[in-house]
Amino acid sequence: MIRLAVVILLALSGGAAAQDCRAVDHRDRAFTVCTAPLDAFAVALRLDAADGTRLGSFAALARETEAEIAFAMNGGMYHPDRAPVGLYIEDGTERRGIVTSAGPGNFGMLPNGVFCVAGATARVIESHRFAADPPACDHATQSGPMLVIDGALHPRFIADSEYRNLRNGVGVTPDGGTVHFVISDEPVTFHEMATLFRDALGLRDALYLDGSVSRLYVPGQDRADPGRQMGPILSVTVR
Template sequence: MIRLALLCLAVTMATVGMARACETVTHRDRAFTVCTVDLATQDISLHLLAPDGTPLGDFAALERAMDRPVALAMNGGMYHPDRRPVGLYVEDGREVAGLVTQAGPGNFGMLPNGVFCVRDDRADVIETGTFAAERPDCRSATQSGPMLVIDGALHPRFLPASPSAKRRNGVGASADGRIVHFVVSEGVVTFHEMATLFRDVLGVSNALYLDGSISRLHVPAQGRSDPGRAMGPILAVTDR
């Protein structure tokens, strides 16, 4: 069943291109939308502020601020009430907020957490301790938590029978850093359900939780633009 889902997903994505290849995948009786980006033809960037210095907050403001059409956008990490990023945030090569390495309250502080790092030739999800030791040069980066999958293993605190279910979104990348999967659940799911989707269906060894109740997806080619609360960082995908 898993192999069939992967085959159908791969065929669809090969024939129609990323933004037109956001597909519904059912895993453990839960529906997820999986959007896959190929960095050979597309670019991923992070955006926080409008030209006037105020937080963008929504997809319409993002579209107005971009100099290229947006193929895909998604909320891109956790943020404070004033919409400042909670952890590391790098936009267009400039570090706006620093890396947070200590444990703390909430999902972000449930270590291990991690960083989604976009470089010129690849994108990776990197556990925070590893990131702190290696300090890769990211053109765009957002820190969030918890990690969903760490080197092929699920986060140690995820329980199959957990009662905590929310709408969630996350990101994972292939081992060579060329393919990125953006995922949002279409209903409430547990961490364990989302993490096993990345590991067992998408074949991802490292995946990162981005957020919960504010999870939103924007795919203009499919006529989708989820409403919801104002966002902090926003991930955008454009064609090269």
């Protein structure tokens, strides 16, 4: 039986945005779930500063962002120069094309997918489906593997796997109006994270973003996870 205990983390200051991230206990593992209804929050991908250098950090993101940041997290896998591995769209401009072939590592564990934001709606789409009929995205990032595909877990996930890591991912409600960003606060398996999206959050599609580099920034809760320089960053601001 799946056990879900939710504790709302209230901050003494920082406005309504401070309440949009909560602690979730799922299958005896600790996670943080940050929720963004798109009628109240704008989700964007950010890679470079105004001078063309990589942002790389939440501090740099905050310096470059005028709107109130509710939260932010790493937004997909990247090369040593911190360029995105797969499809990357920022402010309507495609900066890297989609990759549909299998390959090494988690990204190449097909099916992988794309997180796409278009105005006040969002979708998680399997990469081959995306490539066959690309929707118009204001912002998009490709990563892998998919965690949940049409309500089913990725076929290569193992329920009793002993391989655990810090992980983060993203999923969207079936109506496209709300995005759930999840990060584990302790090492977890793919299966544990995927069942959180499907069984606890009720989502039919969810995408893995990354592992050991996973980081979350919630200024209203004084949380800014330390770590190495990032590539793409998912920024969620108050509309």
